[in-house]
Amino acid sequence: MHLLIPAAGMGKRMGSNRNKLLLSVRSQSLLSWTLLAAEAAPSINWIGIISQTNDWEDFQDIISQYELTKPIEFIKGGSTRQESVYNGLQALPADARKVLIHDGARCLATANLFDRCAAAMANCTGLIAAVPVKDTIKVVDQIGTIQSTPDRSQLWAAQTPQGFDVNLLKQCHQKGLNEGWEVTDDAALLEKCGLKVQVVEGEETNLKVTTPQDLAIAEFILASRLG
Secondary structure (H helix, E strand, O other): OEEEEEOOOOOOOOOOOOOHHHOEEOOEEHHHHHHHHHHHOOOOOEEEEEEOHHHHHHHHHHHOOOOOOOOEEEEEOOOOHHHHHHHHHHOOOOOOOEEEEOOOOOOOOOHHHHHHHHHHHHHOOEEEEEEEOOOOOOEEOOOOOEEEOOOHHHOEEEEEEEEEEHHHHHHHHHHHHHHOOOOOOHHHHHHHOOOOOEEEEOOOOOOOOOOHHHHHHHHHHHHHHHO
16 A cells, blocks of 8 residues: 655644644654554555755655655655655556555554554545534534534544545645645545545544644544553
8 A cells, every 4th residue: 555645734833934744742753653653554665755955955864863764755755745645656666556545644643553454454445534523513604603413423523544545546636736725635536536435434533633733633643542
């Protein structure tokens, strides 16, 4: 299984002036935790890191700290996540048939989650990791008035990794580019193309590190996980 890691964003909400994947949790960078999980997942055999070129030297320094056995390639990122993944798809090896796409900011995903998503790809052309929503959700208008309360039993919070047939996702990305679609994840492109996307149950601890508070939560989770 090929793995693409979009890692081209900046840590603005983190209050950082550099790529937030360079920030540390328990003395290791956010990128390190993702790479170590991918290294530990038997299903993953190739890793592509999609990032801005000015981060490549720092990322290479991180990689050099570990004895990773899987090939890692750097791919130039775009101005949006959607553009970055498009670039990543074009840079996949010619023999790539299936791909997992995992946001670098979700540094707590486990090797088991990567392997479960990879295994599920044998029976579908598109999937996402997700968890059932626990909170009651309100739909609110622009002035703060509640419009509706959707049925929570049908709501899932999307995570990554997300897995796809490579050729199919390339086609959906190209159509999105031609039509001017702007989406926040790759599953939405398949949905807009009328294609089915399955759900694989994710992990409650697979949070997206976006704010300083998220860093503190990640610190706690790793401390608990590592004893």
